[in-house]
Amino acid sequence: MSPTLRTIQQCSGASTLMVLLPGAYMKPEDYVAAGFFSRITDLGLKLDLVAVDLDLAQISSGAALPALQAQIIAPAREQGYCQIWLGGISLGGLLTLCHNADTPGSFDGLCLLAPYPGSRLTTNAIVRAGGLAQWQATPEQLDDPEFRAWQWLKNPPAGLPVFVGYGSEDRFADGMRQIAECFPDHASLAVPGGHEWPVWQVLWEHFLHSDLFPR
Incomplete structure (x- = not known):
């Protein structure tokens, strides 16, 4: 039986939905505390946001991503969203790539913040x-x-909007740079800092200012 996924949502009737996956030991409340939700409101963006709670046991068992598709992504399509973006921080970024690779055509864009490159x-x-x-x-x-x-990263669709951001001093920066190099230069950004919330907040700000979403 699939686990019932807990979420925190901010929905205003926008036609675009962003689904954010957590890093290891991260909860949806961390996105709230870091201002990810409030910045959408501050900027007046027409973007709905859902942060998902995935624990490591669900991820390790392979149950998390099928539950994500069945409980969140597929119903969002049925609700009439014109675009659905998937993204995440660290492990959430890797999960984004994994799920995107396994469900081709499910997403209209990817937001990868400090994506963990894998084991x-x-x-x-x-x-x-x-x-x-x-x-x-x-x-x-x-x-x-x-x-x-990584097989998907060898030849990603040319027209898929992607944002890849990471800290230049991140301990996984080499692998993150390799991910970024799979996309056009304008799709990636490295900023000073490590694997930490202040860096991810700066990257989120850049992403939200990239004119991908209407005001």
Whole structure:
């Protein structure tokens, strides 16, 4: 049985929905406390926002993302949203890539804030192959959602709007840079700082000012 996902929502009847996934040990309330919800209101953006609570047990068991699709994404389409964006911070960014890769065409844009590039097993395999362009996934690797995400990154759709932001001193910055390099230069931004909320708040501000959403 799928877990019932808890969310925090801010909905004003906009035609675009942003669904944000959490980082490890992060709760939807953290997005609220960091001002992610209030900045949409402050800027007068026509954007609805849903922050989802996913615990590590749900993620590890593989139950989290099917529940996300069944309980949040599919009903949002049925409610008539013209666009649905998926995004997240750190592990939430990786989950965004994984779910997007496994449900092609489900999303109209991605917002990746400090996206965790995956385990060393995943990233080292790509490095040993000589980099992403040279890496060819094995059937066994494609059983793993992290490898499927990187497989998708080899050739993402040219017209899909994507924002990738990270701190230049983030401990995972090398892997994040590799993710960013899969998209046009204008789609990514590195700012000073590490793997921390002040950096993510700056990146969220840049994302909201990118004229992707109407006022």
